[in-house]
Amino acid sequence: MRTPQHVVGGGLAVLFLSPLVWAAVASVSPQAGTAQTSGWGLGNYQTLANYQAGIGQYLLNSTVVSVLTVLFTLGVSLLGGYAFAMFRFPGRNLLFLVTLAILMVPYATLLIPLYVLLNDLGLQNSLVGLALVLTMFQLPFAVFMMRISFEAVPKELGESALVDGCGSFRALLHIMLPAVRPGLITVGLFAFLAAWNDFITPLVLISDSDRVPLPLAVANMRQQVMGIVDYGATEAGVVTLALPCILLFLALQRHYVRGFMSGALKG
Amino acid sequence: MASPVSTLEQQRSSPAVPMRGSKRRRRPRLTGWAYAAPTALFVLIFFVVPVVLVARMSVSDWGLFTGDRGWNAPENYQDVMDDRLLWPAVWFTIKYTVVTTVILLGLALALALLVQESSRWTGILRSSFLVPSALGLASASLLFYALYSPQSSPLGFLGIDSFLGTPSSALWSTVALIVWRFAGFYMLLLLVGLQSISGDVYEAARLDGASRLQTFRHITLPLLKPSLALCAILCVTGSLLAFDQFYILTKGGPDNSTITIVQLVYNMAFYGQNNLGRAAALSILILAALLVVNLLQFRGLRGRED
Numbered sequence: 001m002r003t004p005q006h007v008v009g010g011g012l013a014v015l016f017l018s019p020l021v022w023a024a025v026a027s028v029s030p031q032a033g034t035a036q037t038s039g040w041g042l043g044n045y046q047t048l049a050n051y052q053a054g055i056g057q058y059l060l061n062s063t064v065v066s067v068l069t070v071l072f073t074l075g076v077s078l079l080g081g082y083a084f085a086m087f088r089f090p091g092r093n094l095l096f097l098v099t100l101a102i103l104m105v106p107y108a109t110l111l112i113p114l115y116v117l118l119n120d121l122g123l124q125n126s127l128v129g130l131a132l133v134l135t136m137f138q139l140p141f142a143v144f145m146m147r148i149s150f151e152a153v154p155k156e157l158g159e160s161a162l163v164d165g166c167g168s169f170r171a172l173l174h175i176m177l178p179a180v181r182p183g184l185i186t187v188g189l190f191a192f193l194a195a196w197n198d199f200i201t202p203l204v205l206i207s208d209s210d211r212v213p214l215p216l217a218v219a220n221m222r223q224q225v226m227g228i229v230d231y232g233a234t235e236a237g238v239v240t241l242a243l244p245c246i247l248l249f250l251a252l253q254r255h256y257v258r259g260f261m262s263g264a265l266k267g
Numbered sequence: 268m269a270s271p272v273s274t275l276e277q278q279r280s281s282p283a284v285p286m287r288g289s290k291r292r293r294r295p296r297l298t299g300w301a302y303a304a305p306t307a308l309f310v311l312i313f314f315v316v317p318v319v320l321v322a323r324m325s326v327s328d329w330g331l332f333t334g335d336r337g338w339n340a341p342e343n344y345q346d347v348m349d350d351r352l353l354w355p356a357v358w359f360t361i362k363y364t365v366v367t368t369v370i371l372l373g374l375a376l377a378l379a380l381l382v383q384e385s386s387r388w389t390g391i392l393r394s395s396f397l398v399p400s401a402l403g404l405a406s407a408s409l410l411f412y413a414l415y416s417p418q419s420s421p422l423g424f425l426g427i428d429s430f431l432g433t434p435s436s437a438l439w440s441t442v443a444l445i446v447w448r449f450a451g452f453y454m455l456l457l458l459v460g461l462q463s464i465s466g467d468v469y470e471a472a473r474l475d476g477a478s479r480l481q482t483f484r485h486i487t488l489p490l491l492k493p494s495l496a497l498c499a500i501l502c503v504t505g506s507l508l509a510f511d512q513f514y515i516l517t518k519g520g521p522d523n524s525t526i527t528i529v530q531l532v533y534n535m536a537f538y539g540q541n542n543l544g545r546a547a548a549l550s551i552l553i554l555a556a557l558l559v560v561n562l563l564q565f566r567g568l569r570g571r572e573d
Contacts, residue, residue, distance in 0.1 A: 006388070009381055013395035019447065020398065022421055023410050080306035087299025095307055102314050106508050106557055108529040109550040112536055112543055113320035114313065136313035143306055168298055197403020199511045200529075204537065215405040219515055222412070231419040234409055241406040249401035253394065256401070257455060 020242070027235040044232035048240070051221045051233070053210040055240070058217040061127060062196060065213055068131035069195035070188050073138045077187055080139075081146020081180075082172055086158060096147075102140045111204045118205060125208045133205065134195045142187045145259075149183030150176065186259040189252050193245060214241055324547035331541035343548035350535075353549075356526045363438065363527065364506035371446050372498055375453035376491075380483075382454070383461055393458075396451035404448060408515035411444040415516070434524035437517045441525070444512060453498045460494025461487070500564045507557065528553055 027044050049055045083089070084096055114133055115124075123129030150158075157175060199215050206212050209220065218237030222229050249256055300307075326340035347353060378396055382389040399407065413419055415430035422430070430440045464487065472482045510529040513519060519526040519534075526534075532553070536546035 005381060009388075009392045012378070012381075013392050016395050016399060016447065016451070019410055019414060022414065026413065026419060076305045076309055079302040079304075083299050083302035083306070087302065089297075089299030089303065092299065092303070095303060095310070098315070099306060099310050102310070104558065104561065105314075105318065106529075106550075106553055108508065108510070108532045109321055109554045110314070110317050112532070112546050112550055113317035113324060115536075116320060116324070116543065117313075117317055132309075133313060136309050139306065139309060168302075193401070193403070197405060199403070199405035199514075200533075203514075204533070215403060215409075218409055219405065222409075229416065229418075231413040231416050234413050238406050238410045238413070242402050242410075245401045245403065245406075246398060249398065250394075253397075256397075 020246075023235045023238050023242070026232060027239045029232070044230075044236040045240075047230060047233040048218075048221070048236045051217065055214075055217075057210060058212065058214045059240075061211060061217075062213040062215075064127050065131050065134065065202075066192050066195040068128065069134045069138065070191045072131060072135040073142050073191040074184060074188055076135065076139065077142035077146045078172075078177075078180075078184065080143045081148075081150050081183075082176065084143065084147040085150030086168075096143075099143050100140050102137065107137070107200065111201065115204055125206055125211055127211065130202055130205055130213075131195070133201055134198060135191070137201075138187075138191045138194060141190060145183050145187050146180065149180040153179045182255065182258075185252065186255045189248060189255055190259050192248070196245065197241075321547045321550055324544055325551045326548075327544050329542075329544035329547070331537065331543055339544070343542075343545045344552075346542075346545050347535075347549045347552065350531070352523060352526055352531055352534075355523065356528050356531045359438075359525060360507060360509070360527045363442070363509060364503055366438070367442055367445055367506045368499060368502045370442060371449055371453060371502055372495065374446060374450050375457055375498065376495070378450060378454040379457035379461055380487075383458070393451075393454070396454055398451070399448050400452040402448065404511045405515060407444060407448045408512045411440070411447075412516055415440055431517055432521060434521060437521060437525050441512050441516055444516070445506075449502075453502065456498050456501075457491065457494050460491050464490045496564070496567070500561070503560065503564065504557065507560070508553075 028040055028042065030040065030043070080099075084092065118124050118126070118129045118133070121129070123132070153176060157179065158171065196213075197215060198213070199219070202213050202216050206216070212220070214237070218234060218241065221237065222234055324335075325343055326338060328336040328339040328342070330336070382392045382396070402410075414422065417429070420430070427436065429436055431437045468486055468490070469482065472486055477485070508529050509527045510533070513525050513527055513530055514533075517525045519530050528549075532546050532549050534540065535549060536543050540546075
């Protein structure tokens with residue numbers, strides 16, 4: 001690599017990182033036009049913490065939805081991927097195609113009927129209902145990923161487990177599970193990020209303002225006092241939202257990149 | 268599609284496995300279904316049923332608070348076509364999609380070429396470009412909302428008095444946000460494509476005395492076309508369905524100039540009109556349009572690979 005490339009690359013990297021750095025700095029700096037006018041510190045986070053039901057409630061909502069979505073997605077796609085990779089059953093190809101077809105249907109098209117459906121199922125305003133919907137949107141990627149993972153396991157391993165007389169479920173649990181762990185981590189990571197960051201689904205499905213997840217709460221908070229926007233508190237919200245994602249990204253970068261690559265196939 | 272014979276069925280025919288009656292023989296099919304059942308249930312309840320339901324709603328008089336009040340076809344479709352915001356929204360969405368796709372893919376390609384070699388230094392650069400894509404689109408939009416605010420903006424030195432206040436500045440400000448958020452993601456997809464090009468081809472070009480520009484035009488670009496096409500499909504589909512960024516940054520303003528199609532669906536259903544039937548009709552039209560776009564793109568993709 002030559003010097004001009006170093007300069008251009010370095011400059012671009014600074015450009016890409018600067019909004020994040022600015023958000024972090026702005027979240028602890030005094031804000032003009034708000035109650036907090038002097039001194040650096042956690043004042044913006046306090047404003048955020050005191051918003052309506054309290055940030056604790058919204059964090060809890062987000063955490064519940066994200067954890068449930070991850071658990072549902074992992075459970076369903078582990079079993080589904082195992083079924084598609086290891087068994088032959090009637091309707092197998094059709095079911096797989098319909099699962100992938102979820103990708104072809106725009107989000108907005110499904111949210112209107114899902115709103116009606118969740119009302120009928122008594123799941124309106126419910127974090128469980130929200131997690132179920134988010135899980136469905138994860139399934140094409142998750143089931144596809146787990147199917148590949150199971151198919152990549154050496155045939156002898158799966159077969160020997162079954163021949164030894166242990167049932168297919170014990171084979172899955174004790175022999176296959178460790179082998180498909182990387183796939184599970186990727187699926188779990190993507191399900192978490194999708195659920196944690198989702199905006200439009202709770203916007204449509206959750207009407208009780210105390211039950212909304214954090215992104216929606218921060219967006220609602222912007223214009224709380226007579227149309228005056230508290231930018232400092234908004235940035236505090238952004239940092240709170242972004243921190244877990246960036247930490248997860250840095251910790252699991254390898255899986256993240258691999259997930260994107262297999263995700264690319266889903267176009 | 269030829270289904271690979273499952274490992275279990277291979278076992279059936281191998282003498283090493285004891286057969287215990289016909290009941291045992293049927294088990295693999297049932298076992299397969301047992302494992303697939305949760306997937307099937309999810310897909311049926313939360314995907315197949317809603318798809319049928321949205322078609323049904325699109326021909327019904329169905330209010331947000333009143334529920335189903337019977338068949339009214341083709342009134343919803345007519346109302347959608349007569350909506351005064353429909354064509355502005357369609358036009359804006361297309362304009363936004365074209366602008367975003369061209370800029371995003373151009374920048375992503377430049378980034379991918381810049382960090383193509385693997386070294387410690389390019390590793391750091393790749394991570395820097397990728398970090399924004401770890402953020403949620405809503406979080407990124409909120410970040411830029413504050414970044415663009417007249418009170419708190421550190422961007423004063425750019426001399427722009429209003430980032431979101433005029434129709435064209437609102438468009439470009441949103442494009443800047445999207446480029447920041449997604450450039451690393453598409454860079455990564457293009458890097459995969461670049462790495463799949465064999466080194467021998469470049470070696471041969473160098474021996475033939477090709478310049479860097481010639482190599483890029485006649486080797487890299489043609490061989491990268493499948494990856495570029497994939498990025499284009501993802502970017503076009505994503506942009507046509509844009510919502511979060513406009514909902515948060517502009518709420519469709521100023522003067523309804525940044526209303527996208529999905530925002531229009533949302534407005535029809537939950538904001539102002541409260542008409543789920545009409546929103547369903549527009550949803551069906553979007554679905555049909557997107558299927559056509561995807562079909563054309565896949566055809567184009569295949570044509571270029573031949």
